[in-house]
Structure formats: structure tokens, C-alpha cells
Amino acid sequence: MRILKNLFIILFIISGMLFGSTKLIEKKWEKGGTFLKFLENNKLPLKLYYNLNVGDKELTSEIAAKSRYQILKDSNGTIKQVLIPVGEELQIHIGIHKNGYFINTIPIIYKTKYKILETSITSSAYKDIIKLTNNYLLANEFVQSYKKSINFKRDIRKGDKLVIVYAQKIRLGRQFGNPLIEASMVETRGVKHYIYRYEGRYYNAEGKEIAGFFLSAPCRYRRISDRFTYKRWHPLLHIYRAHLGIDYAASVGTPVHAAANGKVIFAGKKGGYGNCIIIRHIDGYKTLYAHLRKFARSIRRGKYVKKGKTIGYVGTTGLSTGPHLHFGLYKNNHAINPANTIKVTKSILNGKKRKAFLQYIKKYNKEIKIALTKHKKLEKESNFAFYMPIKK
Numbered sequence: 001m002r003i004l005k006n007l008f009i010i011l012f013i014i015s016g017m018l019f020g021s022t023k024l025i026e027k028k029w030e031k032g033g034t035f036l037k038f039l040e041n042n043k044l045p046l047k048l049y050y051n052l053n054v055g056d057k058e059l060t061s062e063i064a065a066k067s068r069y070q071i072l073k074d075s076n077g078t079i080k081q082v083l084i085p086v087g088e089e090l091q092i093h094i095g096i097h098k099n100g101y102f103i104n105t106i107p108i109i110y111k112t113k114y115k116i117l118e119t120s121i122t123s124s125a126y127k128d129i130i131k132l133t134n135n136y137l138l139a140n141e142f143v144q145s146y147k148k149s150i151n152f153k154r155d156i157r158k159g160d161k162l163v164i165v166y167a168q169k170i171r172l173g174r175q176f177g178n179p180l181i182e183a184s185m186v187e188t189r190g191v192k193h194y195i196y197r198y199e200g201r202y203y204n205a206e207g208k209e210i211a212g213f214f215l216s217a218p219c220r221y222r223r224i225s226d227r228f229t230y231k232r233w234h235p236l237l238h239i240y241r242a243h244l245g246i247d248y249a250a251s252v253g254t255p256v257h258a259a260a261n262g263k264v265i266f267a268g269k270k271g272g273y274g275n276c277i278i279i280r281h282i283d284g285y286k287t288l289y290a291h292l293r294k295f296a297r298s299i300r301r302g303k304y305v306k307k308g309k310t311i312g313y314v315g316t317t318g319l320s321t322g323p324h325l326h327f328g329l330y331k332n333n334h335a336i337n338p339a340n341t342i343k344v345t346k347s348i349l350n351g352k353k354r355k356a357f358l359q360y361i362k363k364y365n366k367e368i369k370i371a372l373t374k375h376k377k378l379e380k381e382s383n384f385a386f387y388m389p390i391k392k
Contacts, residue, residue: 022074026172029067029084034271035060035092042071042079048094048103054319055241056105058272058326062086062244064333070172087335088169088177089230090242105240107231110171117164117378118371125152125162125186132378137332138166138179144283145181145195145202145210150188161187163368178334183364194368196361200340207349207357215259215342216307218289218327219314221248225324228337244335245288245328252293252323254314258305259287259327259342267299273326274318277311287338288328291320 036049049057069084082094085108093106117138121128129139142164143152150156165183169176183196194205202210226247231240258279265286266278273290277299280286293315305311316323329338349357 022072022080025071025073026068027071029063029065029069031065033063033065035063035084036271038084042082044079044082044094045101048101052103054272054321055243058319059086059090059105059242059244060092061271061273062242062328062335063092064330066333085171085176087230087242087244090240105242107240108171108176110169110176112167112169114167115165115378116367116371116376117162117166118375119162121156121158121160121162125156128162129164135168135175135179137175138164138168138181140284140332141179141181142184142186145184146186146193148210149193149204150186155188156186157189160189161185161372163371165364165367178332178336183361183368185368194361194365196357196364198357198360201347203349203357205361207354209347209349215287215329215338216257217248217342218259218287219248219250219254219256219325221250221254221325223249225249225322228335228339230335245290245326246338248314248325248327250314250323250325252313252315254325255310256289256292256312256314256325258307258309258311259329259338260285260307262287262305264299264301264303264305264311267295267301269318272319274320275312275315276318279305279311284332286330286333288326288330290326290328291315291317291324293317 036046038044039046039048049060052060063084063086067085069082071079072081073079079094080096082092084092086092086105089108090105091108092103094101094103096102117129117133119128119132123131126139126143129142130136133139142162146152163185164181167180167182181195181197183194185192185194187193195202195210196205204210224246226243228246229241229243231242260279260281262279262281264277265280266276268276270276270290273288275290275292275294277289277292277295278286279289289312291314292312295312296310299305299311314323314325327338329336329341
């Protein structure tokens, strides 16, 4: 039933486009924009927001700046549907029926393409990847994954090879979300360097974990009251829910610490998140600390903080049912699970785990070897603005 409902929405959009009665416009979410302001600007009923439950109101605060969203209008300019992505799995859907506008949360319709990029470096690894794939995030992920082991300015020579085995989500004919690199190889002066994704973490060919972005727990807490989930079906309410962070239940006034070194880029009220701090870190990461009682005295926008510094105190401001810290982690403006990065030391696979790892990477070694011999050209992904005008 859920699948049929989602298909109906897509078919409704496509049929309107085909018969020329509607136009589909794509826009980017404004920096600092709120869902309530979006409704006001588009003359949509504000009750769409006010009638949401606490969790869904909070979810609207997760709409990322510059996210592409779609508005479907009829020939008279009346809004028929709106699709606004929240994370990479769910989207806010606004529609209209005989009783007026309604709102719900539905899964994002996308497909995942598995790709293999192979090339000889002509300019730089970063520039060549972008030129061949039109995928800036892929280029960034690749370079960052090797930053502890390779100096791309000094070590790479023209003609060195690179191979990337990765997965990319495609939505409305365009790249969507962060690419997921499964395996990669880069050659420096005839020496091949490999990185593999295994059980959610990255390792070199010897089974040693690659130094990455690790966080410390942001506060002392009694328990985790709500865990991270991209998409969860509620069996009783028959609706989709998402929780793009971890909630740490703690007493009011408990100190909240910066989870990593970075720069404070926001300290103020943020919709359902109440008093909120956002810190920008290296490699496209950001952390969010919400529902704070108050900020530490020295915390303000533009302030640099070190891991472990007290930045605020646990509270229950905004849309909160009790004292807790909502902690969010973002990579390239997309929410990811903080639990996967809260770690103290790197690990080395030994014994049975190493044996299983070495068996697992054989398929990727084979794919990389084939790619180096066949030199198959990769189809360049589109990155166009999706716009369908009214047909006269």
C-alpha cells in the first residue's frame, strides 16, 4: 500500500508534465530558511506546520541549506504538490485534495548506481575525477580518504592510475546525496595504494583502519533516549519517521562539550531545536547540539573551539519533551549516524576478522584489476536544474 501511494505521487507529477497542464520547478532551500517561512512565502496554510507532532516539527529543522526541492504548479500557478528532501531517505510531501492541503512524510524515490571509475591522472586526482564524473563530492571523498598516506601535490605524477568503485544515489535524473566509496586504488611512482570499506569503516590492504574523523561523546548522560534512523515505519500510526541524530538523556545543566576541534558557525535559536550550536570541522563535517539551556559564556559565532571544550549546558528548549541533548553529525550537509564516528582509537583487524576481511576484498581487487586493463569509459552524470515549463 505504501509503495502504491508513492508511485501514485510520482505518476501524478509525470502525467501532469506529459499533458502540459503543470510545470515542475526546482529551487534551492535558502540558508537560514525555516519551514514556516516557506509556507508563508508560498501562501500555503500555516496549520500544515502547527498541526505536526513534536517529532515532525523538529524534523523540519533538518532541511539543509541549498537542498534542492520541487514545486508542482498548475497552469493557473496553484501549487499542487511539494517535495522537500530531509536527509537522504525521507522527504516532506505537501499535496492538495478536495478538503485542502495536507502534509505527510514519504520515502525519497531514488535508484542506486554502482560504478567503477578508472583513469590516468592528467592534471590532478581531484580535477580529473570531477571532469570525468561531474561529482565534486566523489572527488573530495577520494582525496580525503588518502590524505594521511599520500601527498597529492608531491607524490602524484602525470600518468599515475586511479580506480574508484563506488555507489551513487540518483534522484530525478541527477546525483543525490553522498557517494559511497566501496574500494579505491591510487598509484604513486609505480606503487599501488588501496582502501576498502568494510563493516562501515575504511581499511588499507593490510587490515589497518584508516585515520579518519573521530568524535568524543558530547556530554555525560544517563541513557540514550532516541537513536539515529534515516527512515522508520511506525506500525501503529502508519507513517514514516526519521530521527537524524542521537538524543542523550541528561540532567538540566549538564555541561556539553565540543565533540571535535572546529569553528562555531551558529549559536542561537533554531526552530524546534531551541537553543542550538553548530560547529564546522574539517573535511566537510559539522556537529549540531540542540535543546540547550544556555550557551557557555565565551561561545559565539566565529569562535574556534577545541575538542572537549564546554560550549553549553543540557536543557529542554524548543520542541523537547524532557531534558536531553540532541546531537547531530553532518557530512557535506547530509545527516549521518554519529555513533559510527564516536571512537577513541583506530583498530587493526587480527585473527578471524582479518581473514574474513582479506576474503571480502578479493572481489574488489578483481574489479580494480579488470578496470585497469579494459579502460571502460564512465558515463558522466547530469547535474542540471530540473525544470519543466508549461507546454502551450
